[in-house]
Amino acid sequence: MKRFLLASIFFLTLVVLWHVAAVIKDTPVLFPFPLDVGRYLVDAVKDGTLASSAWTTMTRLLLGYAIGCVIGLPLGLLTARYKVLSDTIGVLALGLQTLPSVCWVPLALLWYGQSEAAMQFVVIMGTVWSVLIAVDNGVRNLPPLYVRAARTMGSNGLHTLTHVVLPASLPFVVSGMKQGWAFAWRSLMAAEIYVTILSGYGLGHLLHFGRELNAMDQVIGIMLVIVLIGLLADKVMFSPWERFMHKRWGTAK
Amino acid sequence: MTASDALQNPSPAKLVVDHVTKSFTTERGKLVALDDVSLTVAEGEFVCLVGPSGCGKSTLLNLIAGLDTPDSGMLSSDGAQITGTGRERSVMFQEHALFPWLDVLGNVLFGLNLKPGLTKSDRIEVAQYYLQLVGLQRFAHANIHELSGGMKQRVALARALAPNPKVLCMDEPFAALDAMTREQLYSDLQSIWAARKKTIIFVTHNVREAVCLGDRVVLFSPNPGRIREEFRIPLPRPRDINSVELASHATEITRALKAHKTLTAPQE
Numbered sequence: 001m002k003r004f005l006l007a008s009i010f011f012l013t014l015v016v017l018w019h020v021a022a023v024i025k026d027t028p029v030l031f032p033f034p035l036d037v038g039r040y041l042v043d044a045v046k047d048g049t050l051a052s053s054a055w056t057t058m059t060r061l062l063l064g065y066a067i068g069c070v071i072g073l074p075l076g077l078l079t080a081r082y083k084v085l086s087d088t089i090g091v092l093a094l095g096l097q098t099l100p101s102v103c104w105v106p107l108a109l110l111w112y113g114q115s116e117a118a119m120q121f122v123v124i125m126g127t128v129w130s131v132l133i134a135v136d137n138g139v140r141n142l143p144p145l146y147v148r149a150a151r152t153m154g155s156n157g158l159h160t161l162t163h164v165v166l167p168a169s170l171p172f173v174v175s176g177m178k179q180g181w182a183f184a185w186r187s188l189m190a191a192e193i194y195v196t197i198l199s200g201y202g203l204g205h206l207l208h209f210g211r212e213l214n215a216m217d218q219v220i221g222i223m224l225v226i227v228l229i230g231l232l233a234d235k236v237m238f239s240p241w242e243r244f245m246h247k248r249w250g251t252a253k
Numbered sequence: 254m255t256a257s258d259a260l261q262n263p264s265p266a267k268l269v270v271d272h273v274t275k276s277f278t279t280e281r282g283k284l285v286a287l288d289d290v291s292l293t294v295a296e297g298e299f300v301c302l303v304g305p306s307g308c309g310k311s312t313l314l315n316l317i318a319g320l321d322t323p324d325s326g327m328l329s330s331d332g333a334q335i336t337g338t339g340r341e342r343s344v345m346f347q348e349h350a351l352f353p354w355l356d357v358l359g360n361v362l363f364g365l366n367l368k369p370g371l372t373k374s375d376r377i378e379v380a381q382y383y384l385q386l387v388g389l390q391r392f393a394h395a396n397i398h399e400l401s402g403g404m405k406q407r408v409a410l411a412r413a414l415a416p417n418p419k420v421l422c423m424d425e426p427f428a429a430l431d432a433m434t435r436e437q438l439y440s441d442l443q444s445i446w447a448a449r450k451k452t453i454i455f456v457t458h459n460v461r462e463a464v465c466l467g468d469r470v471v472l473f474s475p476n477p478g479r480i481r482e483e484f485r486i487p488l489p490r491p492r493d494i495n496s497v498e499l500a501s502h503a504t505e506i507t508r509a510l511k512a513h514k515t516l517t518a519p520q521e
Binding site: 143145146148149150151152153154155159163164167168170247248249250 | 318319320338339340342343344346348350352353354355356363364367368396397398399412413416422
């Protein structure tokens with residue numbers, strides 16, 4: 001409760017400072033009042049644009065992210081296990097991970113056109129490599145003693161993989177998935193801002209239209225929504241895992 | 254099978270190590286860890302393997318556990334050749350090797366869950382029994398990082414005992430603990446051994462520890478790893494590590510250990 005109160009005071013102060021700055025600046029077109037942004041958001045909620053674009057963006061993101069994880073996880077296990085794969089796919093992943101995922105946008109557009117597939121492609125490319133590298137790293141840092149101990153208790157093959165290797169790598173896997181999520185989120189926003197596609201307007205498109213229309217209240221409003229979704233995703237998707245690891249491993253939060 | 258069936262003592266196994274040789278290739282060349290070693294361990298016997306580092310005692314333990322295979326020779330448990338790890342041969346390592354993602358009960362259940370024919374509640378009952386045996390029943394839901402070093406080794410012992418093996422391989426399990434904790438564990442291990450009737454192979458550096466625990470102490474020498482001498486310890490149980498009789502046995506073995514070291518010194 002105390003934490004909540006403190007946070008509320010902090011954010012209220014921010015809003016007040018913003019308001020004061022807007023009054024001093026006195027150019028509402030470029031520097032809108034918090035109330036204007038609030039009004040835009042209320043309208044956007046009322047006419048349904050916000051819900052529909054948030055939905056469009058989230059389905060793209062979650063689908064692409066899930067596919068990215070489904071590809072990255074087993075590949076990471078394989079590169080950690082087989083030297084041939086770590087010398088080939090592992091190096092490729094390391095290289096491609098350094099490529100900012102927005103760089104995939106031109107390629108995706110040329111290959112898939114202005115379609116849903118192009119969006120998915122960008123998100124998947126943002127996710128796969130960091131998940132792969134994190135899993136690879138986690139498995140490599142696995143104390144060999146765990147696997148030996150498991151063997152003496154009759155565990156081997158798939159059981160060892162699912163009951164020892166994966167849970168033991170959990171701290172690495174979760175941090176990799178978190179990074180993958182952040183990359184996917186960023187690349188999708190970039191893609192939506194640059195690319196107008198006909199299969200649905202996402203939050204990035206609203207941001208883009210805000211710029212085209214010089215509607216600063218919309219630009220800032222959508223930015224706020226993007227930040228909120230990011231925070232929410234972190235709380236819903238990763239916090240439970242982090243709490244679990246904190247409890248079991250005794251690591252700092 | 255019910256929980257009480259799962260708790261029945263199986264008859265302990267007889268171990269035979271028959272002319273076993275095992276070498277490793279290291280950066281400094283070939284290391285003969287075991288050179289034509291033969292050893293027979295009777296059913297329910299407590300045997301301690303003692304010797305300096307690199308004498309092959311841990312290698313022999315790994316071979317018995319089935320974690321490694323010999324270059325030549327054969328190992329068998331109750332007449333059946335040892336070709337890999339098996340539930341009837343549990344291992345306890347120097348580091349506790351407990352799984353941090355599971356709580357105490359989850360760790361003890363790990364091996365039990367792989368044992369067929371038990372219901373979930375049976376497994377939990379069996380696990381609880383072993384936690385009680387090592388005095389940690391109140392810590393079933395504690396996390397591993399919350400336990401002291403001695404408690405971790407107790408959980409590791411409960412985990413090794415839970416699948417009800419015939420043989421327990423212990424690789425310097427108390428080496429990293431403080432003296433007070435160790436002494437408590439010596440007496441606990443002796444009473445557990447009396448209650449659960451296991452054949453125990455116990456590797457240690459510590460001669461007094463070996464004399465305190467073992468029916469027999471087997472002295473190894475390194476380069477190449479061989480059995481140098483064997484000592485029967487006829488002392489009554491439970492034994493106190495601080496007793497005078499025990500100390501005199503330990504002195505005898507230490508003397509043999511040192512004599513051998515000076516003997517081989519010029520060759521090294």
